[in-house]
Structure formats: C-alpha cells, structure tokens
Amino acid sequence: MADVHNSKVRSYNMSRIKNSDTKPEMIIRKYLHAKGFRYKINDKRLPGKPDLVFTAIKTALFVNGCFWHGHSDCRYYVVPKSRTEFWLNKISKNRANDEKVMFLLRELGWNVIVIWECDLKPLKGNLL
Numbered sequence: 001m002a003d004v005h006n007s008k009v010r011s012y013n014m015s016r017i018k019n020s021d022t023k024p025e026m027i028i029r030k031y032l033h034a035k036g037f038r039y040k041i042n043d044k045r046l047p048g049k050p051d052l053v054f055t056a057i058k059t060a061l062f063v064n065g066c067f068w069h070g071h072s073d074c075r076y077y078v079v080p081k082s083r084t085e086f087w088l089n090k091i092s093k094n095r096a097n098d099e100k101v102m103f104l105l106r107e108l109g110w111n112v113i114v115i116w117e118c119d120l121k122p123l124k125g126n127l128l
C-alpha cells in the first residue's frame, strides 16, 4: 500500500497530527448554528462525549477526523510510513472505542450521526 501516498496527502495527515484543533467540527457548528439549531458541545454525561448533542431530539453528532478514526477507503486515511505499528495500534483503538460509544448511545435510545471530515471538503467554500 506504500506507493499510493503522494506527498500532498502525507503532509495533510501530518498537519492533522500536529494540529489537533478540530476545524471540521467548527464548520459544522457554525453551519448548524446559522440554521437555528442549538446544541450542547462535548456533553460529558453521554458516552464518548459527543461533539454536538441535540437534547430535544435525542441526537448525538460526531465529527470524525478521517485519520484519527481510520475512515476506511478514504484518501485522508493514510497510515504514516514511520512508526506504522504505533499508528495502526492507536487508530484501531480509536475505532474500537467509536464502536463501543455508538453501541452505548443507541442502547440509551439516542440517535447517532457521524460526519466524516472528508464529507465536508466540498462544502467548505459554501459554508464559511
């Protein structure tokens, strides 16, 4: 799987790793707020501290970074060539945790929405 990574994608991933500020989440927040939605942010009372919580409609929304959450078949999910095992391990833990969180939320009767970072790329220009 090595040669499919061009340097652009790689430097994109590296910038993600260094900069854990979650810009995609900000895009979603601004967008929904402008549409009149009101929500709680990182509600600690719920499993996985969902990024956005809409209490009235019992819906939890996660904005997942493609790299950190190991978005399969996504061009933004490229495992770094150095410390590969470390990253694979970390990302598979994140994935397992995501699954657990979603299961728990649904058990509690919550709707769960996941928006992937790459889903936002085409929207970016229109939303900001």
Ligand SMILES: [Zn+2]
Pocket: 066, 071, 074, 075, 076, 077, 116, 117, 118, 119
């Ligand atoms: Zn993705």
